[in-house]
Amino acid sequence: MKYRADIDGLRALAVVPVVLYHAGVPGFPGGFVGVDIFFVISGYLICGMIDADIRKETFSLGSFYKRRALRILPALFVMFLVTSVLAYVYCLPVELEDYARSLASAAGSISNVYFAGTAGYFDAPAETKPLLHTWSLGVEEQFYLIVPLAMLLAWRVAPKRAGLLFAVAAVLSFAAALAISYRNTTFVFYLTPFRAWELALGALLSIGFIPAPRTAFWKTACGAMGILLLLVAILVGSPSAPLLLMTALASVGATLVIASSESGVSTVGRLLSLRPVAFIGLISYSLYLWHWPLMVFQRTDGLLLANSSGIVTKLALIAASTGIAFLSWKFVETPFRSKARETSKATVFAMSSAAMASALAMCGLVLFVGGAPFRFPERVVSIASYLAYDPSAAFRSGQCYLASSRQQLDTPACLKLDAKRPNYLLVGDSHAAHLWFGLSSSMPEVNVLQATASLCRPAVQPGSRHDTPFCRRLMDFVFGNFLVNNKVDKILLAASWKDEDLPILSATLRILKSRGFDVTVLGPIVEYDSALPRLLADEILQNNPAVAGTMRKAGVLERDRAMRRVVAAEGAAYVSVYDSVCRNGVCDEFAEADIPLQFDAGHLTAKGSVVVGRRLSTAFIGKLARADDVSN
Known part of the structure; x- marks a missing residue:
């Protein structure tokens, strides 16, 4: 040519x-x-x-x-x-x-x-x-x-x-x-x-x-x-x-x-x-x-x-x-x-x-040499190992957290009601899934059910740009089938919330309120522009403890406050996940010792989930105690 x-x-x-x-x-x-x-x-x-x-x-x-x-x-x-x-x-x-x-x-x-x-x-x-x-x-x-x-x-x-x-x-x-x-x-x-x-x-x-x-x-x-x-x-x-x-x-x-x-x-x-x-x-x-x-x-x-x-x-x-x-x-x-x-x-x-x-x-x-770890200090290698962290067990992936349309919710395992304990249903995406382990560990007196899927906003009606067919099927099953035929004591809605989700959330809260459900919305968590373990390793290598802090994604705090107002206006309860991690402009970065709180830009490690779950549980413990007094 x-x-x-x-x-x-x-x-x-x-x-x-x-x-x-x-x-x-x-x-x-x-x-x-x-x-x-x-x-x-x-x-x-x-x-x-x-x-x-x-x-x-x-x-x-x-x-x-x-x-x-x-x-x-x-x-x-x-x-x-x-x-x-x-x-x-x-x-x-x-x-x-x-x-x-x-x-x-x-x-x-x-x-x-x-x-x-x-x-x-x-x-x-x-x-x-x-x-x-x-x-x-x-x-x-x-x-x-x-x-x-x-x-x-x-x-x-x-x-x-x-x-x-x-x-x-x-x-x-x-x-x-x-x-x-x-x-x-x-x-x-x-x-x-x-x-x-x-x-x-x-x-x-x-x-x-x-x-x-x-x-x-x-x-x-x-x-x-x-x-x-x-x-x-x-x-x-x-x-x-x-x-x-x-x-x-x-x-x-x-x-x-x-x-x-x-x-x-x-x-x-x-x-x-x-x-x-x-x-x-x-x-x-x-x-x-x-x-x-x-x-x-x-x-x-x-x-x-x-x-x-x-x-x-x-x-x-x-x-x-x-x-x-x-x-x-x-x-x-x-x-x-x-x-x-x-x-x-x-x-x-x-x-x-x-x-x-x-x-x-x-x-x-x-x-063969495992990525040549000898190039870095031992503590850096230990923290950086969480870049390969596998959250499958804590998320209950493929069972209660669905990552693809090829997976099906294990209803008997994920949505099994307990007649002796209050039943809380956790619905949402991976940012809901990463809370399940911590909430269920911190509140053994509660049966925390789980219905979560990748990118899936917890919405009764379609409207999110993340509404994939398999996500919609899960939400239709949860809100249109399971909750119609089963009684739960509380619904927990959690997600990697974005500003565009607020109208959809408002509509969902109105519908659930009209059906008589007790709903609590769990807000967004602090997120970073890079994986947190990488930033923590850089803090050591650069001898600069402010690296992670400067890489926090902008707008999350403002979104948290806006969501609180929206949820309150709809008559539902709001719990700030952001405030459980960050106080006075300083955010927790480790769950304990050299274990990062989050293994990527936003998702919690199992230890991190326990730490956050323990702090979030205080929002429910008083209500649980009052419920026990009433039942007695």
């Missing part, structure tokens, strides 16, 4: 929003869709080249994979090497082990599968994973593995129907993504079968199945509409918007922009072809590779600047990422690509295999 400067310009339009979004620059809430633009470009270029070679009967799988290896692997493995050195210097043992697993998966082109099982892209813990961004490379590399074989087969079996076959595959991929998005958006985000339709859009354009405009008017209109869709997604979109809406806007927009210059450069194509814009596109691959690790290590360890203002740090990160990207493009990408013809396939595959084997061996060594 002939070189198109407008596609390099489109690459710039893909990578710049991604970098700005990750850097936290305001005004780009949907910048993450730049990855979707890359997918469409890859599908267009790769399938276009394969199609042209197949038609000329010059296509070779070996040559194709050699070109892909020289295009992708040199810059990728240089980034791996530098990032691994930084990880060894800065990452705590648990973090280094996690890094080793992610490196092994990235080297094996399956990092999207690894991250699908370990972290949501928009979750706070994801911000500390230096190789998280390689998930998109995993999608593309899996695409490169499958598509050449599929196109060869299609052209040999049904050459006149090849385009139709790929169109059917694209529709099936989108339909599957739509169906699964109601159950597991993380899988839809990361996994190739649910992203294939985006790459297929570019492929269908390149093989002529999607027609390109021919007249000047329609080329201009096509390009303008494409740019408009992209700008809407990037500048107006949001991580909280439906994922498929965001990806569709970006993917269709990118397809229209490419199509507009398919039969001659359009007005939009000329703008994208401007030298400064096209140059950013040239270094876009390296810029994508380097920006995220730099941002992670700046966020967790102050790699570039310490104690600087947010604006200065963001500018420094963008400048450093761009500078390193230029060096990578100039001295790594370009030299290796220029040697494509003179380097044999055997040499390329041998070097690629050796690099992958070396990376895997290094990962194995890191895991």
Whole structure:
């Protein structure tokens, strides 16, 4: 295929929003869709080249994979090497082990599968994973593995129907993504079968199945509409918007922009072809590779600047990422690509295999030595071990706390009434689940029932953006079935409350009050911008006891006070979880000795739950004593 400067310009339009979004620059809430633009470009270029070679009967799988290896692997493995050195210097043992697993998966082109099982892209813990961004490379590399074989087969079996076959595959991929998005958006985000339709859009354009405009008017209109869709997604979109809406806007927009210059450069194509814009596109691959690790290590360890203002740090990160990207493009990408013809396939595959084997061996060594704990003081290692804390037992995961739609509430175990004790029903999300152990331990005279699920706000009626089908099923069962047919003495509502939840909470309290239920709302707990064990380890390493305090999330105290007023106005009781942990601007960080109160940015350890549960129980003990007096 002939070189198109407008596609390099489109690459710039893909990578710049991604970098700005990750850097936290305001005004780009949907910048993450730049990855979707890359997918469409890859599908267009790769399938276009394969199609042209197949038609000329010059296509070779070996040559194709050699070109892909020289295009992708040199810059990728240089980034791996530098990032691994930084990880060894800065990452705590648990973090280094996690890094080793992610490196092994990235080297094996399956990092999207690894991250699908370990972290949501928009979750706070994801911000500390230096190789998280390689998930998109995993999608593309899996695409490169499958598509050449599929196109060869299609052209040999049904050459006149090849385009139709790929169109059917694209529709099936989108339909599957739509169906699964109601159950597991993380899988839809990361996994190739649910992203294939985006790459297929570019492929269908390149093989002529999607027609390109021919007249000047329609080329201009096509390009303008494409740019408009992209700008809407990037500048107006949001991580909280439906994922498929965001990806569709970006993917269709990118397809229209490419199509507009398919039969001659359009007005939009000329703008994208401007030298400064096209140059950013040239270094876009390296810029994508380097920006995220730099941002992670700046966020967790102050790699570039310490104690600087947010604006200065963001500018420094963008400048450093761009500078390193230029060096990578100039001295790594370009030299290796220029040697494509003179380097044999055997040499390329041998070097690629050796690099992958070396990376895997290094990962194995890191895991064998347990993350190299000898690099840090013993107390730091002890505290940092809670970064790998497993809350399953305390949460009663898979039984009374549901983390996915595949799990079912164990009604006999979680909602068993006790005729000899008051029955309190705890309903909510993981921030309700982390209180169950402490409340039940601190109030043995109470039978604390539990019905909790991930991200599930305790609401009688739908309305929360977190209302997944399996969450709604649980809430409908609790409020529309269990409480209708069973009597409890008190309902406890708890969640990781946000400001947007207050109207839904008010409506729920009104409904429950009308049904005669005694309701207590447990407010939000203090949360941090990073995992608390990491912050506590940093306090020791930096000899600065104020590290965790400066990283508390803003607005939680204000939300706690606002919730108290809302709950009081509805005639229900309110108990401040925040006040049980924080007093006079100082928050408890340890449950006891070197055991952190919370194991991540907000959830309590078992010991922490007991400490908090004991303090919260004082709000109920007096009422329990009075109830005993009445019964006697």
